[in-house]
Amino acid sequence: MNRMRKPNPTIALFPEASFGAALNCVGIAQALRARGARPVFICHAGFTGVFADYGFQEYQLPTEDRLSDSERQSYWQAFVRRHLPHFRLSPADQLETYVAPTWEAIVDTAVDAEAPLRQLLARLKPDAVVLDNVIMFPAIAASGCPWVRVVSCAETELPDANVPPYLSGLATGDAARAAFERRYLAAVAPAHERFNRLRAEAGLAPLPKGSFLEASPDLNLLLTPSIVRRERTEPLDPDRFVYLEGCVRSEGPFEVPVFPRDGGPLVYLSFGSLGAMDVGLIERMLAVFDRLPARFIVNVGGLRDAYRAVPDNVYLDAWFPQPSVVAKSDLFIHHGGNNSFCEALRFGVPSLIMPYCWDGHDNARRAEETGVGNHLSRDGWTEGVLERAIVGLLADDAMRARLRENAAHMALKPGTDVAAQAILSLIRT
Amino acid sequence: MQAAARRPRTNHLDLAQRILDVARQRGFEPGTHLPEQQIASLCSVSRTPVRAALRLLAEQGVVQWEAATGYRLAVDLAAQAAVTTELPAAEEDELAEAILRDRSARRLDQTVTASGLMRRYNADRKTVLKALTRLTDENLLDRAPGQSWLFRRAPDDPEAQGESYEFRLLLEPAALLAPGFRLDGARAAALRQGMEALAALPDPAFDTREFQRLDIEFHGMIADGSANRFITDALSDHLRLRRLPGIYAGINVFRLKQSLREHLTILDHLESRQYEVAADLLRVHLRLSRSQRPQAASRGAPALFGMISRPD
Numbered sequence: 001m002n003r004m005r006k007p008n009p010t011i012a013l014f015p016e017a018s019f020g021a022a023l024n025c026v027g028i029a030q031a032l033r034a035r036g037a038r039p040v041f042i043c044h045a046g047f048t049g050v051f052a053d054y055g056f057q058e059y060q061l062p063t064e065d066r067l068s069d070s071e072r073q074s075y076w077q078a079f080v081r082r083h084l085p086h087f088r089l090s091p092a093d094q095l096e097t098y099v100a101p102t103w104e105a106i107v108d109t110a111v112d113a114e115a116p117l118r119q120l121l122a123r124l125k126p127d128a129v130v131l132d133n134v135i136m137f138p139a140i141a142a143s144g145c146p147w148v149r150v151v152s153c154a155e156t157e158l159p160d161a162n163v164p165p166y167l168s169g170l171a172t173g174d175a176a177r178a179a180f181e182r183r184y185l186a187a188v189a190p191a192h193e194r195f196n197r198l199r200a201e202a203g204l205a206p207l208p209k210g211s212f213l214e215a216s217p218d219l220n221l222l223l224t225p226s227i228v229r230r231e232r233t234e235p236l237d238p239d240r241f242v243y244l245e246g247c248v249r250s251e252g253p254f255e256v257p258v259f260p261r262d263g264g265p266l267v268y269l270s271f272g273s274l275g276a277m278d279v280g281l282i283e284r285m286l287a288v289f290d291r292l293p294a295r296f297i298v299n300v301g302g303l304r305d306a307y308r309a310v311p312d313n314v315y316l317d318a319w320f321p322q323p324s325v326v327a328k329s330d331l332f333i334h335h336g337g338n339n340s341f342c343e344a345l346r347f348g349v350p351s352l353i354m355p356y357c358w359d360g361h362d363n364a365r366r367a368e369e370t371g372v373g374n375h376l377s378r379d380g381w382t383e384g385v386l387e388r389a390i391v392g393l394l395a396d397d398a399m400r401a402r403l404r405e406n407a408a409h410m411a412l413k414p415g416t417d418v419a420a421q422a423i424l425s426l427i428r429t
Numbered sequence: 430m431q432a433a434a435r436r437p438r439t440n441h442l443d444l445a446q447r448i449l450d451v452a453r454q455r456g457f458e459p460g461t462h463l464p465e466q467q468i469a470s471l472c473s474v475s476r477t478p479v480r481a482a483l484r485l486l487a488e489q490g491v492v493q494w495e496a497a498t499g500y501r502l503a504v505d506l507a508a509q510a511a512v513t514t515e516l517p518a519a520e521e522d523e524l525a526e527a528i529l530r531d532r533s534a535r536r537l538d539q540t541v542t543a544s545g546l547m548r549r550y551n552a553d554r555k556t557v558l559k560a561l562t563r564l565t566d567e568n569l570l571d572r573a574p575g576q577s578w579l580f581r582r583a584p585d586d587p588e589a590q591g592e593s594y595e596f597r598l599l600l601e602p603a604a605l606l607a608p609g610f611r612l613d614g615a616r617a618a619a620l621r622q623g624m625e626a627l628a629a630l631p632d633p634a635f636d637t638r639e640f641q642r643l644d645i646e647f648h649g650m651i652a653d654g655s656a657n658r659f660i661t662d663a664l665s666d667h668l669r670l671r672r673l674p675g676i677y678a679g680i681n682v683f684r685l686k687q688s689l690r691e692h693l694t695i696l697d698h699l700e701s702r703q704y705e706v707a708a709d710l711l712r713v714h715l716r717l718s719r720s721q722r723p724q725a726a727s728r729g730a731p732a733l734f735g736m737i738s739r740p741d
Contacts, residue, residue, distance in 0.1 A: 054683050251681075251682075252633075252635050255638070308538055310535045310536045316534055
């Protein structure tokens with residue numbers, strides 16, 4: 001890589017419309033900016049302001065917004081009503097109920113974004129594009145600059161004979177693998193066929209069944225820290241695949257609030273923005289928290305008013321600077337989102353994972369397999385089971401010591417810096 | 430709440446604050462002599478409470494007592510806008526803060542009763558009623574039938590935050606533009622110093638609570654400077670809601686610092702009496718703070734929009 005580098009290259013980051021990918025890219029963009037590059041964000045309607053809040057220029061994709069504010073609110077209420085029961089199903093039973101319709105919606109996004117994205121990239125002329133998504137946008141391949149794939153999900157997103165299937169939550173070598181794969185391919189086939197038609201129209205080769213995003217020929221970044229990394233039958237080419245050891249953004253400080261019933265270890269609960277809508281589940285958990293000699297910080301999204309008589313050892317709020325909260329916590333209860341999982345590892349905090357969909361199942365399984373946390377299904381727990389899981393993890397000094405040692409190792413080489421260096425190494429004059 | 434007997438009396442605390450306000454308004458410098466009789470007449474009270482209030486200020490190091498000369502001002506009030514925060518809290522003030530904190534965390538319902546609060550906080554009726562009166566005076570609570578009180582709607586949900594910004598966009602520029610606006614120079618100087626010091630802190634050391642104090646003080650100064658008393662009253666009542674816990678949660682340090690810079694630019698124009706420019710900048714500042722952000726999003730579902738508060 002002896003190429004001369006442009007002094008202030010423009011890097012267009014294009015995360016999917018979720019906070020996980022968005023904030024992961026913020027971390028990378030902060031490191032790019034620190035190295036003199038000009039990171040800008042291409043964002044979906046509705047994410048405007050998220051990146052500007054961190055000081056980055058935003059370019060909103062001018063997709064056709066079909067919903068008014070009240071229609072969008074109704075859409076969401078219906079979405080939650082429809083899918084909450086599905087979040088209690090096994091990963092295999094979610095394939096037809098949640099995964100297939102979700103892939104349909106993701107393909108819709110790619111179709112809708114194609115024309116405006118082409119126009120925007122032609123205007124922006126970035127020196128590289130960073131895509132943090134689960135689907136390919138043909139406009140990126142056509143942009144004429146190097147593109148970087150950030151594997152935003154668990155490592156299972158990149159298939160291998162020795163890696164359990166994506167979204168399965170299965171252990172390595174589980175006999176159920178073949179049946180899951182068959183069912184997955186059948187469930188997503190209609191969305192996949194539609195996606196391949198989009199690719200063909202854009203002049204891109206079709207992808208194999210079940211695959212919606214190819215590896216970048218230039219650079220692929222994986223968040224997976226080595227403590228949970230998997231042995232692959234076919235190792236990834238280190239020139240094109242770079243592991244980041246997590247990718248945690250820097251946030252402002254967090255001051256632990258005063259609790260009327262103070263004292264004891266600090267536990268942080270966040271199920272992500274979608275998981276916060278499962279008010280019933282969180283209410284059941286609060287009843288257990290009330291009995292425990294610990295303090296609990298709970299992310300309830302915009303639904304604070306749905307809660308009453310919150311226990312004195314619980315503090316709930318709409319949003320937290322998560323990395324700064326995790327850094328002060330003794331236990332992190334989350335949904336297995338890849339960012340949350342990496343943040344727990346980065347700060348040496350055990351995870352209690354209660355997944356509801358997607359790669360949360362894979363991370364939950366992996367946390368248990370590698371001894372960095374515990375896994376609890378969202379539906380099959382009793383108060384006693386949850387209490388024992390929390391108390392057990394808080395008392396597991398051996399796990400904590402191992403996690404702290406690993407966190408110190410991760411801190412030596414921040415994933416955001418590794419990502420920024422790797423991205424800048426692609427830039428030519 | 431049991432240590433009440435050792436706490437200063439509310440009226441002494443109030444008087445101590447008034448003494449500081451008078452000293453600041455009159456531009457008293459460090460070392461200025463504070464004769465009890467003069468202070469008593471400036472504050473329209475007798476000498477006995479003045480003595481107690483000065484003793485309280487001496488305990489905090491704000492004034493100094495010397496046998497030969499009596500009390501002297503020991504600090505530069507122009508550089509210290511928040512001497513009040515250094516004063517010890519009265520029992521009912523502490524209880525009022527606990528009530529607000531617990532309401533914000535939804536440990537208290539929207540309706541509370543005096544007897545329920547007495548039990549919860551192990552406090553006597555008199556203290557609870559004083560705390561409730563304070564919160565009612567500040568327009569945070571409304572008296573409801575019987576011995577119950579109702580929390581007013583706070584701008585801590587997306588919809589209420591949106592309405593709050595709309596209200597402020599209407600009134601804050603109007604506060605500046607009503608003929609006769611007067612800038613409190615000493616207050617502005619203290620604010621500038623505080624905001625510059627906060628903006629200079631590195632991100633990991635940024636103090637959100639100090640930002641909240643400066644933000645409310647900055648917008649309060651604009652409200653207080655208005656020549657239209659109804660605008661002042663309406664804005665002051667509304668700005669009090671921003672003191673509630675949780676209003677500033679979840680705001681990014683980058684935006685907080687950007688906000689401080691916007692405050693400082695507005696202040697530049699206020700100090701050079703360019704009120705129309707300042708009003709325009711204030712509008713932009715409030716609009717930037719009132720940006721739409723998604724509340725929830727996930728794979729396969731469009732983002733849920735909502736008005737999420739950003740700082741001003």
